[in-house]
Amino acid sequence: MIDTHSHIYLSEFDQDLNVVLERAMAAGVSQVLMPNVDGETIERMHLVEDRYPDYCKSMMGIHPTSIKENYKKHLAIIEKWFHHRSYIAVGEIGMDLYWDKTFVKEQKEVFETQLIWAKEKNLPVVIHCREAFKETFEVLERQLDEKLYGVFHSFTGQAEDAARIMEFGNFHLGINGVVTFKNTTLREVLQNVPLEKIVLETDAPYLAPVPKRGKRNEPAYLCNIAQQIAGVYGLTQNEIDQITTNNARKLFKI
Numbered sequence: 001m002i003d004t005h006s007h008i009y010l011s012e013f014d015q016d017l018n019v020v021l022e023r024a025m026a027a028g029v030s031q032v033l034m035p036n037v038d039g040e041t042i043e044r045m046h047l048v049e050d051r052y053p054d055y056c057k058s059m060m061g062i063h064p065t066s067i068k069e070n071y072k073k074h075l076a077i078i079e080k081w082f083h084h085r086s087y088i089a090v091g092e093i094g095m096d097l098y099w100d101k102t103f104v105k106e107q108k109e110v111f112e113t114q115l116i117w118a119k120e121k122n123l124p125v126v127i128h129c130r131e132a133f134k135e136t137f138e139v140l141e142r143q144l145d146e147k148l149y150g151v152f153h154s155f156t157g158q159a160e161d162a163a164r165i166m167e168f169g170n171f172h173l174g175i176n177g178v179v180t181f182k183n184t185t186l187r188e189v190l191q192n193v194p195l196e197k198i199v200l201e202t203d204a205p206y207l208a209p210v211p212k213r214g215k216r217n218e219p220a221y222l223c224n225i226a227q228q229i230a231g232v233y234g235l236t237q238n239e240i241d242q243i244t245t246n247n248a249r250k251l252f253k254i
């Protein structure tokens, strides 16, 4: 399995990252992809990749909740890194109107800029979209062409949102621990999403799946997510592992 979205470079893992990654390997996780947050998280993320160069791969981008008055400074740092070295994806990027609507215009501008960079670099985009499908689709559709592809990470939308994303053609849904939660509609929504369009993620340290809900999440818990998805599709966990790993390999060109 590949954990396609995991913030294992955050301080939650300072004390025991080694053990966390050993558990991940023992649980069958073959790689961990790390989305960036903003200018402040890059150094820690790169350090983890330096320590585990084959196992942990960095993305580069600015998260919508980090877009404040000083967003141009962060964006310049990110642009500079794209000139310095290669990354596995542009992420995480997108729109978040759950926490704060003050910078909606700036969020759209920065999201669109990063979509353009992804197309120039022929990289997938890892999209964060919270309470903002309308705005996210508006920006995305302006840039939509055969060069734009990627994943809606931590997808928790409704059936019509999933259907629209499928119509874009080159987009996957990143499914995490939310699929194991009691009160989610995600399992029903997935009934109409082909398994070929799904990749697994933990979003660690957040959103730990049942039975670890509320605790710190980690890549090893990907098996709880795969197990739940196996139930949705009526396949074995082994089949889910194989198919979604294959999807992730193609999407991120691993």
Ligand code: NI
Binding pocket: 005, 007, 035, 092, 203
């Ligand atoms: Ni994230």
